[in-house]
Amino acid sequence: MTTTITNAKIFLGTDETSFATAMTIDHGQITWVGNQDEVTDRTAIDLHGQTVLPGLIDCHTHPKYIADALHGIACTPPKVNSIAELITALKSAPTYGQGEGVWIEGWGFDETKLAEHRAPTVDDLDQVSTTQPIFLYRSDCHSSVGNSKALELAGIDANTPDPVGGKIGHFEDGRPNGFMREVAASQLLIRAKSAQNYQTDVNNLVNSSQHYLENGIIAIGEMMGRLHPYDSLNLYQDAVKAGFKPRASIYYVFDELGDEILAPGDDDQLRIAGIKVFMDGSISGETTDNKSPYPSGRRGVLLTNRQKLERAVEYAQKHHLQIAIHAMGDAAIQLVIDVTKDLQPWLTGTPSVRIEHASLLSDQILKQMNDASMEYGLATQPIFFFAEDESYRNYLSPQQFKLAYRLKSMLTTNALTALSSDAPCTPWYEPDSPFYSIYAAVTRKTANGDLVNPEEAITVPQAILGYTKWAAQLGQFTHNGTLEVGKAADFVILTADPFTVPHEELQNIRAKETWLRGKKVYQRS
Known part of the structure; x- marks a missing residue:
């Protein structure tokens, strides 16, 4: 159960200048941090000078959306620069052609970056399919676009009133144009999509686990907790049971709470925050x-x-x-x-x-x-x-x-x-x-x-x-953030040293290995 790492450049995270060259892990915790000259363990892992950081934390993200996006299509530059290219990209989605009721999803469009300088409409997305529902997130994840099948499943027609805080777009003739402005309107499509298959959402979240570990991310803040069509806490609990690895804190959207009472949790893996x-x-x-x-x-x-x-x-x-x-x-x-x-x-x-x-x-x-x-x-x-x-x-x-x-x-x-x-x-x-x-x-x-x-x-x-x-x-990840004695042995080994490379090369650094609770859970091939 004991692992020692030596000959490393370990950024402790306690301040801007503190480093060590060796540390020992036991039962998922850091039990010693010091100088490699003090290491006597012949089985110690020699990192040959590689840089180690505390496990990275994305304290504001949308894991449910990322889980959906990972099996959807990125409608962003450099590959998508026009609505025509967006239509082509959506036709390459892995769910395209899988039958009625199977959603096609995309994300990341920004009308200012598209050649037409407008958002796609229901008519554009219907060129991809009229039998499969399509959900396309705008880059800000506030607004979205749906095709005619998605609007039908969400019960949206020319007479549907705008939700409080959102706006349903219309053509001049009164037809919904598919554009759902702001979160409240987008939720009309999201609820129709999520209500279809809870287990699919669980599976997608489990599958996204590798994505975080590849980025050196060991903890996340879910900033869009929901109670409908199901409780986000239940989604995460089932995903953790099925193998979702990062630690998570959930923040529930206040508009959805009503009379419900939330209680803060103290679980180190998953909690309401x-x-x-x-x-x-x-x-x-x-x-x-x-x-x-x-x-x-x-x-x-x-x-x-x-x-x-x-x-x-x-x-x-x-x-x-x-x-x-x-x-x-x-x-x-x-x-x-x-x-x-x-x-x-x-x-x-x-x-x-x-x-x-x-x-x-x-x-x-x-x-x-x-x-x-x-x-x-x-x-x-x-x-x-x-x-x-x-x-x-x-x-x-x-x-x-x-x-x-x-x-x-x-x-x-x-x-x-x-x-x-x-x-x-x-x-x-x-x-x-x-x-x-x-x-x-x-x-x-x-x-x-x-x-x-x-x-x-x-x-x-x-x-x-x-x-x-x-x-x-x-x-509120109290066991993380630094590599000190008593903290969780969650850390990332990098492909290059961010403290010494030219600043232009910072964007090219990646996680070489990610460790959670003292165990290697990802290694870049």
Whole structure:
């Protein structure tokens, strides 16, 4: 049961500069960390100088969506750049042609990146199939498109009313055009899809386990917990029994709770951690709630007003849960601060209030967070500006653009800042690779070679802490985040050393091996 690793470069994750060269594991825990000169075990594993990090943590992601996406089709650049290419891609889906009732799924389209500069419609998707339902996620995972069969299964026709917080798109003649704007509308299609086969969803989640381990990810925050058409906790429990390996914390969408009471769990593998509130939409969808209008004159959407937010905060306080609040625009973030800044934290060891994305931050908001009684956490995503630079430059004014993803400024506040992916909610074919996010955070470069607010760059150690120690604290993974005695022996061995390679090469680093509870669970071939 005892394993010793030696001749390694082990980043402990306790701070930006602490390393060791050897460690011992016993019964899934780290029992010793030190210098390789102290190792006497002749069976010790010699890593020949390879770099070891604490297991990486994606504290804001959508594993259910990723599980669906992995058997669906990526409708993102570089392979999909037009609606014609999107139609061709969907016809290559593994479920294409498998019979009525079998869903075809795709993800990641962004109309600003398509040659037609519009979203696909029901008529476009019907060119793929009219007998198989099709579900296509937009890059922000807020909006989606369905074909005529999907609309039929969801009971959507010309007379279907818009759900609260969402909008069903229509052609000029009144027909539904298939576009479901914002989460509430997309859920109409998702519920029809998920209601078809619970066991398929379990199997998909189990199969996604390898995907996380390949990326060195050993723990995830499920930010879209649901009670309908089934309880997400039951889905994960059944998936864990069937072999799903990463640790998981679930955050339930507050809109769906009603009178239900959630109790925080203390299971190290799987637990309920908090609730999720949506304040606004997405920048790439031109729906964030900003203090100033978009240059187009459009205003974003405010999905949760002050009274509703106060009820959600009260619920989290009463039931001792963390509250994670999606807020991208500066007006949405300001409302969160206004409601919570004078409250006393109700959790210890982790922020009581998480602000998800925190995309546009003014100096005023940063100061208010710093001066507040509340302890805030910020879960932000460098992959957004990396993959969506064109959308940001197209939709934001120069003044708004300067507020985008101010990572260095976040680290100067008292707020605990973690990096994450929000995968698969961005138009990039590897949306939750931690190393693209680390590359973007350090270089501030985008996929198209642009530079975004370079003064907000952070260091490599800081970016790695954002995926390890700080992510563990924010996501409530108390046994992870650092490689110290007593912590879980969850770690990743890398293909290259991020601390010494040129910054341009950070995006090319991958997990060579991933270990969970002291056992190797993935090895790159």
